[in-house]
Amino acid sequence: MALRLGDDDELSEINVTPFIDVILVLLIVFMVAAPLSTVDVPVNLPGSAATATDRPENPVWLTLTAERSLLLDQKPVAAGALGPMLDARTAGDRETPIFLRADRTIDYGALMALLDALRGAGYLKVALVGLDGAP
Template identity: 45%
Template sequence: MGMSGAGGGGWQSRRSRRRGGAAVMSEINVTPMVDVMLVLLIIFMVAAPLLTVGVPLDLPQTDAKAVEQDREPLVISINNKGQVYLQDAEIPVEELVPKLQAIAKAGYEERIFVRGDRTVDYGTVMKVMGRLSGAGFKRVALVSEVEQGS
């Protein structure tokens, strides 16, 4: 009446089959990990160009060559409303030079890029450039986009 028989399929018989039978599979299934990594790769490839510049500007176009550089420059942006940004933070024009002097690692030899919107008043860009030049910064450059052929 009990399950003590040899072929009864009880607890004892299952346990003995595992010991003597096939080994437990201990390999890691990497397919889900590869799927997750591919999804992350696609997300980062799409998001990376969006993270390059914090201040949206419509830059003028020119056919000048790109400047070779060894490290990341300081970027001053002037949007179409005339607001001035140091990197991604808005800053009053009067505080621009003291902030630059405080954060410039190479002193007055620090590379500074000025990005001005295509529609911004020329006088506003010249006021920023004049302050930088008057403060003694020597490596100031204007940034533009590559000109698209017609």
């Protein structure tokens, strides 16, 4: 009587089909979610050759549109109410960096007036936002 040891006909390969299914589902989720995370305010930003810096977890966006309207995190704000609105948004922390996006058609005087208003409100950490690439 002969006895065979270890000669089973079972396949001992890893099934990668469920892994590929999960990867494809994640890819679809990211493809759908990526366009939703972009900014909806139409601002024609100037280019910049500077290296990009790290973005904080919950950035404060201040936008100056081509029509010279101010938006704080995509909500309209009057120029006179900028200080109190920023205080409410940052919980009074004046060390919070403000990310300033201004349309490229805005003249220098309007941009300086906005920077002066930010300085008058006590916010000295202002980062200018531009597009990657040469100006």
